[in-house]
Every structure is written in C-alpha cells, then in structure tokens.
Amino acid sequence: MRRDSLTAFLEHIHPRSVPEISTRVSFTFCLGGLATAMFLVEILTGALLMLYYFPSIPNAYPSIQRVMYFAPYGFVFRNIHYWAGQAMVILVLVHMVRVFLTQSYLPPRQLNWVIGVILLGLVFIEDFTGYLLVWDERAHWAWTIARNLTEKIPYVGDGFASVLFGPLHVSDLCLIRVYAWHVLFLPATLAFLMSIHYWKVRKDGGISTPL
C-alpha cells in the first residue's frame, strides 16, 4: 500500500472529532481495548504452542510436558497464554460492568450490548476448551460433565453435544473436535464479531458520554 493511501485509510478509520469526556481513561478504563490486546497475545502465543501440541488422547499431556520442560522458552509462552486467557475473561466481565454502570447499553447502542453478550459467552467457551486440551484427569472429567450437561438440553441436546464435544465415547476424535473449536472456529468468530463491535461503536456515534 502506498504511504498516502495508508495515511488516508488510517484517517478514514479514525473519527473526525471525539467528545473530550470519552477520551478520559477514567470513563472506559480502556477495558475493551485491553481485552483486545489480550486476544492478540493469545493468538501469538497460541500459534507458538501449536508447534508442539499433539491433539490425541495418549499424546496431548506429554506434548504439553514437552512444551514446559524441553521447548525453548516453552514454559514462558505457555504461562503467558494461560494468564492472558484468564485476564481476557476478567477484562471482558469488568468491561461489561462498566458499560452497565455508565448505561452505555441504552439506544442506539443496544445491538452492541447484544453482540457483547455473545462475545462474553464465546470468550468463556474459548477459555473452557483451552482447559480441556491439556487432557489430564481434570480435563477428562470436565469434558464428561460438560458433554453430559449439554446432552440434557431438550430436543437439540444430543446433536449439540456431538458437534461441540465429539462422539460419546472418548477417542482422539473428541480431542480433535475441541482443538478445532479452540484454535479455529471460536477465534475466527471472535475476531469477526469484535470487528463488528468496533464498527458499531463508530456507527453509534463513538463511545457514549455520561448521561
């Protein structure tokens, strides 16, 4: 891209003017932006972990041990991936509380609130699927409980449980299913919905101002 077209693009995605109050850190605490930063950290560190992770029942746990004890800086990247994931969950929750307390969900921002609720649900599922990938005793039983609970949803439970968690009996297919959700479908959906979320912030007249 030529330099002047890049500048034009950057100017295009920035608002012409912004109310002074919305620029105060104490209004938003940059919580949405910080959640986005954590998402980017997750993508980068997750891509590195993928170089070692092996999604099969006998190999998943040993491959994580390899990351921790043999891969260069593996324990650093795994810990960053773990803690940035937990931070993202907390930041998104506190961002939601901020939006609620400043009543920023009121029209015209009600659709962005709904998109936010979906984002929150997906962030929880993303965190949970990551916890399952370790495939230690805890993950095995967490998978069993989550699958059984999902099956109990009236009418759609069985199909839903298979799509989300894989076949009823534990096999490599189950782990591959959870892995595909964790590294592909959920991050892609999150990135897509986050883009709409930012676009809606602009469309709705920028960040809200105090009532």
Ligand code: HEM
């Ligand atoms: C992956 C999760 C999320 C990300 C990355 C994200 C990101 C952002 C960002 C960057 C902003 C601009 C202002 C700010 O930083 O506070 C924003 C605004 C907003 N977000 Fe989120 N958000 C997420 C989840 C949520 C959730 C869970 C809700 C509520 C259920 C929500 C509702 C809103 C609303 C209504 C606005 C407009 C606020 C205003 O105009 O003051 N978002 N979001």
